[in-house]
Amino acid sequence: MLGVFGLLLTTMLAGPLPGALAPAAAAPFPEPAEFVNVAIDSVSPSAVTTSSPTTVTVRGTLNNVGDRPVTDLVMRVQRGERVASGPELRTSLIRDPAQYETATRFTQVGTKLDPGQSRPFSLTVPLTGNAATPGLGVDSPGVYPILVNLNGTPDYGTPARLDDSRTQLTVLGLPPDRARAQASTLADASAPPGTQPSGADGSVAPTVSSPAQLTLMWPLAAPGQLAPGITGGGDEPVRLVSDDLATSLRPGGRLNGLLTTLDDATASPDAPLTRSACLAIDPDLLVTVQAMTSGYEVSRDPTDPRSATREGTGTAAAQDWLQRLRTTASRLCVVALPFAQADLDTVARVNDPELTRTAVRSPADIVDTILGVTSTRGLAVPVSGALDDTAARLLTNSDIGHALVASTAVAREQVAANGQYRTSTLAVQTYDPAVTTALAGMGAAPSTPAVTADDQRFDLDTESQVSRRAAATAALSYAAISPTGDATTQRTGGEPDNPTVGRSELIMPPAVWSASADDARAVLSTTSLLLDSGLAAPRPLGDVNSELDQAGVSGALRVPLDTTLGLTALDADTTMLLSRSAGLIFQLEASMVARSDLAISPRTYVAPLDEDLIRAMRSAPVDSTSDRRAVVATAVARVRAVDKTLDRMRDAVSILDPGGRYTLASERSPLLLVVRNDLPLPIRVRLDTAAPQNLDIGDIGVVEIPPRGTRQIQLPTQAKSSATMTVNIALVTSSGVAMGSPIDLSVHSNAYGKALFIITICAGVALVLLAGRRLWHRFRGEPDPADLDRPEPDERERLMADSRYLHQQDLTAPPRSGSTGDD
DSSP states (O other): OOHHHHHHHHHHHOOSSSSTTTOOOOSSSSSOOOEEEEEEEEEESSSOTTSSSEEEEEEEEEOSSSSSSSEEEEEEEEEEOOOOSSTTHGGGGGGGGGGGOEEEEEEEEEEEOOOOOOOEEEEEESSSSSSBOOOOOOOHHHHHEEEEEEEETTTTSSSSSEEEEEEEESSSEEEEEHHHHHHTTSSSTTTTTEEOOTTTTOOOOOOOOOEEEEEEEEEEEOOOBBBBOOOOSSOOOOEEEOOOOOOOSSSSSSHHHHHHHHHHHTTSSTSSSHHHHHEEHHHHHHHHHHHHTTEEEEEEEETTTSSEEEESSSSSHHHHHHHHHHHHHTTEEEEEESSGGBBBHHHHHHHHHHIIIIIIIIIIHHHHHHTTTOOOOSEOOOOSSSSOOHHHHHHHEEEEOOOEEEEEEEEEEOOOOOSSEEEESOOOEEOOOHHHHHHTSSSSOOOOOTSSGGGGGOOOSSSHHOOOOOOOHHHHHHHHHHBBOTTTTOOOOTTTTTTHHHHHHEEEOOSSOOOOOOOOOOOOHEEEEEETSSSSEOHHHHHHHHHHGOOOOOEEOOTTSSSSGGGGGGHHHHHHHHHHHHHHHHHHHHBBBBTTTSSSSSHHHHHHHHHHHHHHHHHOOOHHHHHHHHHHHHHHHHHHHHHHHHHHHHTTOOOOOOOOOEEETTTTTOOEEEEOOOOSOEEEEEEEEEEOOTTTEEOOOOEOOOOOEEEEEEEEEEOOOOOOEEEEEEEEEESSOOOEEEEEEEEOOOHHHHHHHHHHHHHHHHHHHHHHHHHHHHHHTOGGGTTSSSSSOOOHHHHHOOHHHHHHHHHHHHOOTTOSSSS
């Protein structure tokens, strides 16, 4: 067993070791260390300039992560070829170690490292070097990948390469060098274009005659934190899904660090950095922070709008952060991201007018209202970095004609010097996605944007935060220190088929940027150095937006196939859920009534539900199908929470079931019903009825039910028979949404229907005939046969019939005893 293990380690050997050590072959990068992990803690100088030392010092830490001691620890620094294109900013970090051909000598850094033990290391190597003292061999400005290699001997094993750590070295210029000064007296036709010794001392400065036009986007965004399913404008407290945002806003938090470092770096309104920087703000973040300033609660079950809550702790932090943001935004450019970082392709497929308005048209208004600024208008900033034609048409229909997209998301035959292209629907400004990928790798929670090509992806956790920070600042410097060589704006050493952005350098970090305060300071200091040295010139975003009107080079939008962008858009089933919920919200809003005596309007009431659906369409970085499943699950959970609220809204308006048996007093007696409305707004409804043929129920049309009240409704009816019937009555809004639960009434009618009608007609006919017969006999002076059986009247009856006085006396008082009636 040990022999096999020793053989395996022997096959891993790469490069000569001091003394008797044999070459060791590296395992593919990035492979987690099995025995000892190498972590870079600092690279000094962070950027080499003409005034820097002639050496580079790399400090770091060795950690024994295995189960056995490791001895004979030796290290060296290796350098790869200078980065020659944007993609190489990433691919150079995943090359085989053998491709880091320039190497310094091994240095002993320890005799033994036990399991769990850590030890610092420090390597100082010449920047250029010579035959006697090999160095990194850097002879011109540029971005260089470097590798710190560790070899050693694990217990029970043989000498082997144990681990390496990689980053990039930024060389803005070279310090004085005697050997180079002597060589510079001879013309060197092979010197890289645009670089030359700057003086007799052998220092080398980069070309500053064509500075990169630099625009720095500074995103402030966070995943949606408002709990879903909460309506607006009422007395319900603000609910958040967690208190993570409070942590981020406090000192030491992510958002606090991003704002504080930018505020400090742009304190001077006229500084080049201030003119270059532009805040890219998610309006959903502003809405959430503003809501937090008045107090809020944290839901214990984010998927249930009615779950128990606990008090939030970030009110003071939200107030302070928002006030500082207003101050910073007052002197900087500001542009709004899509609401809640919505994926514009998904928004276009859902194709709901209100969601489109919320996601695309309203963000700038929200930002301006909350911050008191005038943001850049007519410019879309897709979070994913790419757009399809459907999303582009959506933007155009929303009066947005410009967009910022990754250079790989534009197909073009001719390269634009300013990185701007005219597509069929939009004018777009491109940026290098490799720089975005490098910036996304910063911080304690690094990520890989969906627009990153597959061959540029690797496990970011294999490198330390300092390594990733150095790689990010080097990527940021690349466009400025690698001048274009000809009219095609091809980078020096770059390949013609690589998408380029010309001399434009639009720096676009990911929307939810995990950079720490130290990372942010490194980015800002590097940007300031580029601007102050003349390698770059400020290009305000407002100028970019204006120049896009004159974009003349043709291009076509595309979604790169070698990325995970296809996984960011939601699937058809989830999109259908979103469309259904959005349609129901629209219908309910359409049936509600706005009144001047009420504090809220229908739009205010349902707007948070629309925003919840937008949050479900967030464009999140997706690396795999498991990430996609997580994104879809989060989206579905939000939609279901909204659906629960919509169900409660529908149940809040209903018919009060009278129960028992309802008896109609007559055939036209109305049905009396009571409709209850527990919503805070009036709502228009109508009744849908289903009754037997023997009962006609009239249509009363649309009626308005007052807020948090009831209304009695008389439903006209006409019974055609005397029977007990069942009537089904449902409540429907004026826009067609079924409300509450239908009720079944047992109705008893006392009407006799057709039989009674026929009997009445027959009786009437008989009465007319009998009356006619009597009149006929009277006119002829004949007695009516019906009177033949009656007795003849006596004298008194005749007298009473002829005398009105006697008739009245008879009616008013009976005759006295003994009276004969002849007095």
